[in-house]
Amino acid sequence: MSFDDRKILQDVALRCSLGEIVGLLGRNGSGKSSLLKIIFGSLKPSYRYVSIDDIYIYNGYSNGSIAYLPQHNYLPHGIRISSLARMLVDVEFWDEFTSQPVYQKHNHKTAGELSGGELRMLETLMIVYNRADFILLDEPFTHISPAQTEFFKPVIKACAKRKGIIVTDHQYYNVLDVADRIIILENGCTKPVNGVDDLVTYRYLSGIG
Amino acid sequence: MKRTAILTIQYYRILLVYNVTFTIVWIFLALFGFGELNAVVLFWAKISGFISASVLQGYSAKESYFYFRNAGYRMRRIVLQAFLMDIISFVFAYLLISLIIYVIAHFKSR
Numbered sequence: 001m002s003f004d005d006r007k008i009l010q011d012v013a014l015r016c017s018l019g020e021i022v023g024l025l026g027r028n029g030s031g032k033s034s035l036l037k038i039i040f041g042s043l044k045p046s047y048r049y050v051s052i053d054d055i056y057i058y059n060g061y062s063n064g065s066i067a068y069l070p071q072h073n074y075l076p077h078g079i080r081i082s083s084l085a086r087m088l089v090d091v092e093f094w095d096e097f098t099s100q101p102v103y104q105k106h107n108h109k110t111a112g113e114l115s116g117g118e119l120r121m122l123e124t125l126m127i128v129y130n131r132a133d134f135i136l137l138d139e140p141f142t143h144i145s146p147a148q149t150e151f152f153k154p155v156i157k158a159c160a161k162r163k164g165i166i167v168t169d170h171q172y173y174n175v176l177d178v179a180d181r182i183i184i185l186e187n188g189c190t191k192p193v194n195g196v197d198d199l200v201t202y203r204y205l206s207g208i209g
Numbered sequence: 210m211k212r213t214a215i216l217t218i219q220y221y222r223i224l225l226v227y228n229v230t231f232t233i234v235w236i237f238l239a240l241f242g243f244g245e246l247n248a249v250v251l252f253w254a255k256i257s258g259f260i261s262a263s264v265l266q267g268y269s270a271k272e273s274y275f276y277f278r279n280a281g282y283r284m285r286r287i288v289l290q291a292f293l294m295d296i297i298s299f300v301f302a303y304l305l306i307s308l309i310i311y312v313i314a315h316f317k318s319r
Contacts, residue, residue, distance in 0.1 A: 084276065127279065
């Protein structure tokens with residue numbers, strides 16, 4: 001995939017299994033979000049091959065096997081949170097989802113009536129409790145408070161017991177906390193990260209403090 | 210089936226203000242252009258209103274498409290279903306209004 005003749009993604013191979021959290025790191029403009037959108041199916045590159053159980057997937061979302069939390073807010077305004085949640089949340093986990101305090105407090109409101117942090121929390125929860133087997137989280141720790149971040153880490157880890165998750169965020173320490181393994185996007189290629197030292201080697205970090 | 214219907218209604222609801230506004234604008238433009246209002250002109254204005262509203266929605270609130278995709282649906286399918294819903298609603302409303310006008314005219318002439 002390229003923008004203005006600059007190749008963003010060219011040698012990418014990413015595998016995620018059920019029960020696993022893969023952390024995806026990379027500098028600004030390295031193509032992390034584009035890669036997640038390509039896997040999800042909302043962005044079409046010149047070539048892609050995405051498969052689940054060795055079966056080619058044309059659109060990750062169209063058969064409900066992949067859910068994606070975009071960087072921006074995605075819930076439409078003017079419709080109650082409870083109505084929106086019913087369309088996204090897996091019926092199997094409905095009770096668990098509705099027991100979340102943020103849902104109980106705001107389920108009767110619309111997206112436009114919530115603060116940025118509250119909306120982001122609900123949007124993330126709706127993706128984490130989605131019926132899809134694979135979850136793509138693009139910056140789930142951004143735009144929320146440190147307390148909310150600490151709340152989400154065990155929720156994401158619990159979700160990974162039954163799903164495969166790919167998570168990316170510039171708060172790399174939070175990604176390192178939740179991920180089982182880390183992949184870095186460097187010069188359009190995916191490379192495995194075996195330790196924090198590798199992040200310095202790949203110039204993602206300037207040094208280890 | 211029920212999920213599909215709910216998602217289509219939700220999309221239709223998001224679009225409603227734009228849809229009504231653009232349809233009225235197209236009716237006025239058609240009135241000035243053709244000089245008269247008939248079923249064909251109204252139908253054309255309705256279709257143009259929906260298309261204009263969908264295009265504006267696509268530019269101004271494209272982020273909400275991720276909601277429908279995360280529900281497992283392609284936007285093309287949702288928009289098409291909403292379009293059919295819009296046309297059926299229009300035809301039904303048009304027939305109803307025509308019937309009421311006819312009944313009123315019939316009773317006045319007696």
